[in-house]
Amino acid sequence: MPGSRARLINAARRSMLQRAELRRRATATRDAFRPQALLDRGKRRAEETAEDIAYIVHEEFRAHRVPLTLAAIAGLAWVFREPIQKHAPKAVQKMGEWADGVAAFFGVGDRAGEEEGDIAEEGDEPAFGDEDEEAEASPASDDDMTQYAEEK
Template identity: 50%
Template sequence: MARTRNRLIAAARRSMLQRAELHRRLDVAKAELKPGALVDRGKYRLNAKVDDAAHAVRREFRNNRLPIALAAVAGVAWLLREPIKEHAPRLTRKIQDMANAITDRLHPADEPADEIYADDGETIEPVENDDEAVQ
């Protein structure tokens, strides 16, 4: 009879432990199904996916820098196509004017020749006016 009693006590103890474990699991399940916990789990999974995507983008950009940069520039140009169409003529005119000014400074058109020759081949010295400002 003592054995039966010990077995019943051990079975009762096991059932109490199992019941306590089931209650813990039920509490965990209740906590996981609360709206705040669902939102937190969704945020975590979304952040994990965003991090994975960011790593993939960085890896692809590292491997293909030039094509991606060209595509990005083309995309920005396409987005700004209307303002570019509007302002491009004025900008090109300004650039041409600046280029002409630079070439005029480098190669002045009205620069006098160092030596002037007469019809008979003699050299004529240029005459300086006293009223001209020194340049």
């Protein structure tokens, strides 16, 4: 019988160890499902996910700068399309007036074009072909149309 007593003592020790392990797991599970613990775990996972997403976006932007920049500009233009449509004509007019004022201040304008010979004067001939070919190619009014038909 001395062997059975040793077996009982060993079984009691194993059951106490199992009970202690079960109690430890139950406490850990209870602690894990407390509202504050759940909230902390959710915050930590959200931060990790946000960091991962930021890293991926950063790497993609570094790899494809121009297309992503163009897409971002197009997206912003789409978001602000109505204010742009309302205010763009006024802004363009103001910028044109400002540019004319700057050009006048620095003496840049019509005179600069005349010096380079870019502006055509009244007596100048067309750059390509002569005037007769242009008149035949595209009559401008009904009278020209009838004259054109009579000539042919």
